[in-house]
Amino acid sequence: MNTSITDFANILHQNQQEKWIRAIDSSKIISWLDDLFRIIFPEKALDSVQIELLLEQNKTRFIAILTEINKDETTSKSRAVADSFYVQLPTLYSSMQQDAQAILDTDPAADCIQEIINSYPGFFAIEVYRIANAISTLTNCLLPRILTEYAHSKTGIDIHPKATIGVPFIIDHGTGIVIGETTTIGKHVSIYQGVTLGALQVEKSMQEKKRHPTVEDHVIIYANATILGGSTIIGNHSIIGGNTFVTKSLNPYSFVMQSNKNTILNQKEIKEINFFSI
Template sequence: MNNKNFIKLLLQNNAKIGNLPDKDLAHQFIDDIFQFLFIPKTGINQKEADLEKGMYALKSHLATLIYDVVNDGAKSQTQAESFFEALPDIYATLQEDAAAFVANDPAAYNVSQILQAYPGFYAIAVYRISNQLRKQDIRGLPRIFAEYAHSKTGIDIHPYATIGKNFL
């Protein structure tokens, strides 16, 4: 097979794969949203306006990732808005999960320790984010998030799994 035919074959196969977001940008989003939710900046008095800017940046980042999947600007904006409307409930559930760690793990002494040092909690947080996007019928992106968490923690929680509250 010559190079010209090989290039045509690659283009055909890439077209069959469909639209996927940039993995590095997806990984960056997960790290950024986790830090936004659970690792406050120390030594700096955070203001509400700073948090609002951070949320706006995250929403824009997510909309870009979703756009790479759905190829529709209006739909990607709507889906990102829907995700961020669900984020307070996700956050509350994750707080309950962290409390379950403290209540059931003798080595855990407070929620801050769980949020910053437990890979299991990180995997659960990524699962809950991924699961919400899966519920919104966003394809591909939830699995990229889950695989990233798996690569960082060794813990694989499929985005289609059904997990209740207070999970440890």
């Protein structure tokens, strides 16, 4: 065999012993999640006996995934985590229902719950987050992050599984939203596309500190707004206008908007302006 290939194979082998591995095929996790959603929101109504059987089967797959990821832990520990997670499912389901109802109640483009469940990327991203967040409180493993990155890849909405988000929560359109790890969001908050709830600075030494903002209840954050900083608090009932940049706390009932005015020209009268110059 080619010497360079042999040398590289040895390097790979050595590094894989030092945990440079994927640990699990992500498709197993995605399949488990999709199966869980088919149980929670089925295509047609199921009787309680069918649901119970499907949940038990889904739980068995979940235990197998946990055991495969956490190779140093016993199956009994994985089973204990699974027991705790599935006990939380009724509460998670209630939160999902409230999220969907809030979207239906506030979005004039939404006609029914089925439309939201089937086609709203914001709803999907929120519910994957809720599942991932619940798991992250029970075990420190790759599973929650893989789940939210799956939602990120499908929707363009990046929610860290350890963020804290109240119920209900509304994401409209959603593409390009980023919600950081230590973000805290209250109840009845609405966020539009392109919003970033991020850190003022990114340093590894800040790993254990609150780096992302707090958004209190009944806040609306419009498209492409950026809110940064762990000490930044957006007071309740505030409105953050589109394309704004916020790094300081706001009192309740604040209204933030861009101060720059639009320039309106008559295209027939202006002939020498290059609108595409950089």
